[in-house]
Amino acid sequence: MRKNVFLLLLVFMMLFPLKIAANSIHSAPAMTTQGQYLLMTREEFKHWILNTTFNRKITLIQQHHTWAPSYKNFNGSNHMKLLKGMENYHVQNMGWKTIAQNLTTFPDGTIAVCRPFDMAPEGTIGPKANATGIAIENVGNFDQGRDVMTYAQKETIVYVTALLSIKFGLTPSIDSITYHHWWDLKSGERVLDKGPSYNVKTCPGTAFFGGNTTENAVNNFYPLVTQKMKEISATLQ
Secondary structure, X not given: OHHHHHHHHHHHHHHHHHHHHHHHHHOOOOOEEEOOEEEEOHHHHHHHHHOOOOOOOOOEEEEEEXXXXXXXXXXXXXXXXXXXXXXXXXXXXXOOOOOOOOEEEOOOOOEEEOOOOOOOOOOOOOHHHHHOEEEEEEOOOOOOOOOOOOHHHHHHHHHHHHHHHHHOOOOOOOXXXXXXXXXXXXXXXXXXXXXXXXXXXXXXXXXXXXXXXXXXXXXXXXXXXXXXXXHHHHHHO
16 A cells, blocks of 8 residues: 555656646747737747748848837837837828838837738838838837837847848848938938938937947947847757
8 A cells, every 4th residue: 555655656746847847838928919910039030030931022121219109108018009009100190001110129028020021111211211121110219318228129129130131131231221310201312321310310219229320330230130140040050
């Protein structure tokens, strides 16, 4: 009798950790969908982007900040509500077909696929940038003295940009990764750092990875993207 009890106890002790592990896996965050929106982690986005085929030619990655909504509007669980709010504004106030951006990053490091990739983005950056562009809206106001970008969002912005560069065969430069600030609002032409303040936005923010100038991008942002591309590529071999 005692021997049987001991054996049962031993079996229970062996199985119990497995049960905990299984529960842990089951409770891991899962990809969330709502309408056209697909909310995911960095790893989920990696799997999605590398295993999805697109028909539109893409040669330019646009970096934007939302300005509004900003960090004060994000509570950690209202991703979809914020996206729907942006969509409503873009459709009702701007007259666009749906939400303007293809991707959105959040302060918690999550990513949302928004406008289908096979639809060119819409927005005040202009038709030349949009024609073969992918627009990334980063939730926050990254002008100097406003929102301080979280580590999680910073990592996601670099990671997503690196993945897009790998997917579409782009080398980080001012010709492949662009800031909204470099485009004239009236003409839709790229003016880089020469646009008068009344004709350009500060977007993606005067404090975005050190600033919104081409020098800031070349010195502070592109090297991070290039390094991340190398790290990701090493895992794909």
